[in-house]
Amino acid sequence: MKHRRLNDSVKDALRGIFHVFRSERNMRIHIIAGLVVIVVAGVLDVPRIEYMILILTIGMMFVAELINTAFEEVVNLITEEYHPLAGTVKNIAAGAVLIAALTALGIGYIVFRDYFLP
Numbered sequence: 577m578k579h580r581r582l583n584d585s586v587k588d589a590l591r592g593i594f595h596v597f598r599s600e601r602n603m604r605i606h607i608i609a610g611l612v613v614i615v616v617a618g619v620l621d622v623p624r625i626e627y628m629i630l631i632l633t634i635g636m637m638f639v640a641e642l643i644n645t646a647f648e649e650v651v652n653l654i655t656e657e658y659h660p661l662a663g664t665v666k667n668i669a670a671g672a673v674l675i676a677a678l679t680a681l682g683i684g685y686i687v688f689r690d691y692f693l694p
Contacts, residue, residue, distance in 0.1 A: 596645045602673070603641045610634035613684060626687045633680045640676035644669040 596603050613634065617627050647669035651662045 593642065596642055600641065600645055603638075603645070606634075606637050606641055610637065617687070620688075620691050622687060629683060630687060633683045637673075637676050637680050640673045644673045 597607065613630055617630055622630070648666055651665050655662055
């Protein structure tokens, strides 16, 4: 097995991230939302542990979207025709993203509720 340079591996990973950013609207939405959350948390001087939890949650959303897109691409590579199992695989991957998004929403609510709700 050929040993690759770390630099090459990082470049390939960044190509994958940029591909998903360019091709997936939801990833762009997640990135914008994540940036807004980070800025708002900074402005509100959210405690360090809560800030770290927000960053971890945002990272989880990005990972879920990347994995979802990878599953979709693999299914599309295997078959371009409709197949119920292909649809099921895509739905399961999309479900993982939905769970990550709902988790992020819940964490955001818990962290920010005292700042915005009386």
